[in-house]
Amino acid sequence: MRKLIIIPAYNEGMNIEATVKDIQENASDFDYVIINDCSKDDTLEICKKNNYNYVNLPINLGIGGAVQTGYKYAEKYEYDLAVQVDGDGQHDPAFLRTMAEYMETHDLDMVIGSRFITKEGFQSSFTRRLGIKYFTVLIKLVTGKKITDATSGLRMAGKNVIKLFANSYPKDYPEPETVVAVLRQGYKVEEIPVVMRARQGGVSSITMKKSVYYMIKVSLAILMEALRGKR
Structure with a gap:
């Protein structure tokens, strides 16, 4: 089985660097690809210096x-499964x-990795946990399936879902919306x-203002996805 991170x-x-080292030490049977999203810091230079496997996006x-x-990379190179591991060291x-x-x-x-089943480790802030519980309820209403951690980026997809996401x-x-799409x-x-x-370092891009936009945008997207037929 060919597996991609x-x-x-x-x-x-x-x-x-710590993220790649962690993968090499704890998931050595997985290939990986870094998608550098037109970073403004030295992410690209670090990838080049260490000869990492990466794709450099020319625009953000x-x-x-x-x-x-x-996922397009995974589909092109015919991986059997692909899993997202964020570059900030949380996964x-x-x-x-x-x-x-x-x-x-x-x-x-x-398969979704959920932090809320055994409630161990980092649980996020109180306000974000409230938002996640809200999405749990909304997704259950539109799909009938309870997902405890709909915002989790640690998600593993098989070939069918790789093709869908590509x-x-x-x-x-994207996380709650795509969970609904897959279930639908x-x-x-x-x-x-x-x-x-x-x-493990740096600052999250999600501010309070963006959180409000996030809740509204994703809620509408989930409802729209629920109204669509199967593609």
């Missing part, structure tokens, strides 16, 4: 465009083998418990 990276110069596409580039690669085994043994199309992926704040297509999705870490 997609690492979206925007201004992750403080974290990218945002998290959605960067991740979709990774622990030690869980990837467990996720892959769970996906295979349960014949799933997607063809269509939201530009920003009739694909099988499950969560397993993982332990996440706080950002």
Whole structure:
């Protein structure tokens, strides 16, 4: 089985070396590709210096465009599964083998790493946890499926979902919307418990103002996705 780690990276110069080292030590049976989303810091120079496998985007596409580039890469090179691991060090690669085994043994199309099943590790801020619970309720209403951590970026996709995401992926704040899209297509999705870490360096791009926009935009996108037929 060919397995790919997609690492979206925007201004992750403080974290990218530690992220790749963590992957090499704890998920050595996975290939990886860094999607440098036109970073303004030294992310690209670090990738070149260390001879990392990377794709350099000439313009900033945002998290959605960067991740979709990774799925296009996975589809082009015929990977059996692809998993997103953020470049900020929050996702622990030690869980990837467990996720892959769970996906295979349960014949799933997607596995989501959830921090809220066993409630260990970094749990995010109180306001963000409220937002996540809101999306849990909304997704359950439109799909019938309870997803405890719909904003988790640690998501593993099989070939069917790789193809779906390579063809269509939201530009920003994509996680809850794409979970709904996958479920609406009739694909099988499950969560397993993982332990996440706080950002290892740098600053999150999600401000309070963006959080309000996020809640409104994603809610509308989920409702629109629920009204669409299967593609």
